[in-house]
Amino acid sequence: MxxxxxxxxxxxxxxxxxxxxxxxxxxxxxxxxxxxxxxxxxxxxxxxxxxxxxxxxxxxxxxxxxxxxxxxxxxxxxxxxxxxxxxxxxxxxxxxxxxxxxxxxxxxxxxxxxxxxxxxxxxxxxxxxxxxxxxxxxxxxxxxxxxxxxxxxxxxxxxxxxxxxxxxxxxxxxxxxxxxxxxxxxxxxxxxxxxQTPLRTVLMPHGAVDKKYYFSQKAVLGMLRAKEKMNKGRAQDEDLPCATVTAHLAKYSLNSVDPVLPVGRKYRRFTPREVARIQSFPDSxxxxxxxxxxxxxxxxxxxxxxxxxxxxxxxxxxxxxxxxxxxxxxxxxxx
Ligand SMILES: C[S@@+](CC[C@H](N)C(=O)[O-])C[C@H]1O[C@@H](n2cnc3c(N)ncnc32)[C@H](O)[C@@H]1O
Known part of the structure; x- marks a missing residue:
């Protein structure tokens, strides 16, 4: 053909x-x-x-x-x-x-x-x-x-x-x-x-995610002092699809606009592999x-x-x- x-x-x-x-x-x-x-x-x-x-x-x-x-x-x-x-x-x-x-x-x-x-x-x-x-x-x-x-x-x-x-x-x-x-x-x-496909289907087990992806307590406290709670829509619910990931992720911070993940009382960002999956790239x-x-x-x-x-x-x-x-x-x- x-x-x-x-x-x-x-x-x-x-x-x-x-x-x-x-x-x-x-x-x-x-x-x-x-x-x-x-x-x-x-x-x-x-x-x-x-x-x-x-x-x-x-x-x-x-x-x-x-x-x-x-x-x-x-x-x-x-x-x-x-x-x-x-x-x-x-x-x-x-x-x-x-x-x-x-x-x-x-x-x-x-x-x-x-x-x-x-x-x-x-x-x-x-x-x-x-x-x-x-x-x-x-x-x-x-x-x-x-x-x-x-x-x-x-x-x-x-x-x-x-x-x-x-x-x-x-x-x-x-x-x-x-x-x-x-x-x-x-x-x-x-x-x-x-x-719809929930975010949790593509997350790595939290325990397997390197510490470097977690925001420091200082950053979390600073953010909470400034905003009292995470901006609407930023802290993701694992049972729903994730909010949009953009090129801005390269400048990830707790004060930016990118989606972040609450893990207990901590917050972390996504690993690049998780972002690839959130975007539906296969693991290959x-x-x-x-x-x-x-x-x-x-x-x-x-x-x-x-x-x-x-x-x-x-x-x-x-x-x-x-x-x-x-x-x-x-x-x-x-x-
Ligand atoms: C929104 S991204 C496209 C993403 C791509 N369609 C995909 O699915 O992965 C736009 C791309 O245009 C490239 N770009 C911007 N200006 C350009 C130019 N003048 N010549 C060639 N590439 C350019 C950027 O480097 C960026 O990778």
């Missing part, structure tokens, strides 16, 4: 890539392998590229996407891109949300450039919830409009990873676009779960580099299990088209 060629932008440690590739097991459930073949991956953060390389056979170009010519990117059928979200993020309110006027906010234009130049059959973009409301919704309208003008029928959904078996409440916007000549309307996975995913870098790359990632659900229909549809016509459809010229 052949396989689908995938190019991945803003790849990070490869959450989206792992999700679309499938062929992994998480919490005893096997996620089917998809017939995909990666032809390009790119990120400009060396340490994220190193984590990626420890886990994938295909290479990653480590450098600024703005400096990569469209002609240097091989032809592909699916373009992936969790374009950087700092400027859209609700968490990053300081400085206030800047929308597409900021430099990082403009990086999605790189994705549009590559879509216009390479005309893959489909693309999948992912971003934070704040992208919907940034600049009173103008940013998001501009993004959809640009994808449309590039020749794609687009639609989007806000999906919560906890609705798909990930032990984390993480709401992210997925935009899917199909080249207009294919006549396909994007579809999104439906939540069919009976029960290798964690290399400093723990700080691991937290950062893992916190930035798209949960592989959620991406697997998002990709399943897309892969099946495109394979059918490919099989039906005997070859990849040549792109229509979009003016």
């Amino acid at each position: 052949g396989s689908l060629r995938v190019a991945s932008l803003f790849t990070g440690c490869g959450g989206m890539d792992m999700g679309i590739a499938g062929g992994f097991t998480f919490l005893g459930k096997h996620y089917r392998k998809n017939p995909v073949n990666f032809v390009f991956a790119n990120d400009f953060e060396k340490t994220a590229c190193e984590i990626f390389s420890a886990n994938f056979d295909h290479s990653i170009l480590c450098g600024d996407i703005k400096k990569v010519n469209t002609s240097e990117i091989p032809d592909h059928d699916i373009l992936l891109g969790g374009f950087p979200c700092q400027s859209f993020s609700i968490v990053a309110q300081n400085p206030p949300r800047l929308g597409y006027n900021s430099e990082t906010g403009k990086l999605f234009f790189e994705m549009v450039r590559i879509l216009k130049g390479k005309k893959p059959m489909c693309f999948v973009a992912e971003n934070v919830k704040g992208i919907l409301s940034a600049d009173k919704g103008r940013t998001f309208r501009l993004i959809l409009d640009e994808f449309n003008k590039a020749g794609y029928s687009v639609d989007y959904r806000l999906l919560n990873s906890a609705d798909f078996g990930v032990p984390q409440r993480r709401e992210r916007v997925f935009i899917i676009g199909f080249r207009k000549d294919l006549g396909i309307t994007p579809t999104f996975p439906k939540n069919t779960l009976k029960e 995913f290798k964690l290399v580099n400093s723990e700080n870098r691991q937290y950062r790359a893992l916190g930035n990632a798209v949960p592989p299990v959620l991406m697997w659900h998002v990709s399943k229909n897309i892969v099946d549809l495109l394979l059918k088209i490919k099989k039906g016509r005997g070859k990849i459809i040549e792109p229509m010229v979009v003016h």
Whole structure:
């Protein structure tokens, strides 16, 4: 039947890539392998590229996407891109949300450039919830409009990873676009779960967790004096999915915004392996580099299990088209 060629932008440690590739097991459930073949991956953060390389056979170009010519990117059928979200993020309110006027906010234009130049059959973009409301919704309208003008029928959904078996409440916007000549309307996975997966399923036994992950009594007392009780939502209930883990974990402190775990009268942070599991990476995913870098790359990632659900229909549809016509459809010229 052949396989689908995938190019991945803003790849990070490869959450989206792992999700679309499938062929992994998480919490005893096997996620089917998809017939995909990666032809390009790119990120400009060396340490994220190193984590990626420890886990994938295909290479990653480590450098600024703005400096990569469209002609240097091989032809592909699916373009992936969790374009950087700092400027859209609700968490990053300081400085206030800047929308597409900021430099990082403009990086999605790189994705549009590559879509216009390479005309893959489909693309999948992912971003934070704040992208919907940034600049009173103008940013998001501009993004959809640009994808449309590039020749794609687009639609989007806000999906919560906890609705798909990930032990984390993480709401992210997925935009899917199909080249207009294919006549396909994007579809999104439906939540069919009976029960969400609680955090406790991915925690290490507390006794086995190194002391260095526990906050000192001094830090706890200082926090309690300042706030009397842990900010709402930060101290996690092991019987529920975890609150969102982000790249901010690299700066973990009791006074930040990251979820922490109460253990008796103590508090601890998650180990990098626990964060990987909270994000639905299988335990076979290798964690290399400093723990700080691991937290950062893992916190930035798209949960592989959620991406697997998002990709399943897309892969099946495109394979059918490919099989039906005997070859990849040549792109229509979009003016
Ligand atoms: C939200 S993360 C993407 C995570 C990835 N989609 C995943 O699932 O693991 C955004 C990534 O964009 C990368 N990035 C930011 N600006 C870039 C640029 N100009 N060129 C290449 N990569 C860039 C960052 O290093 C970061 O890893």
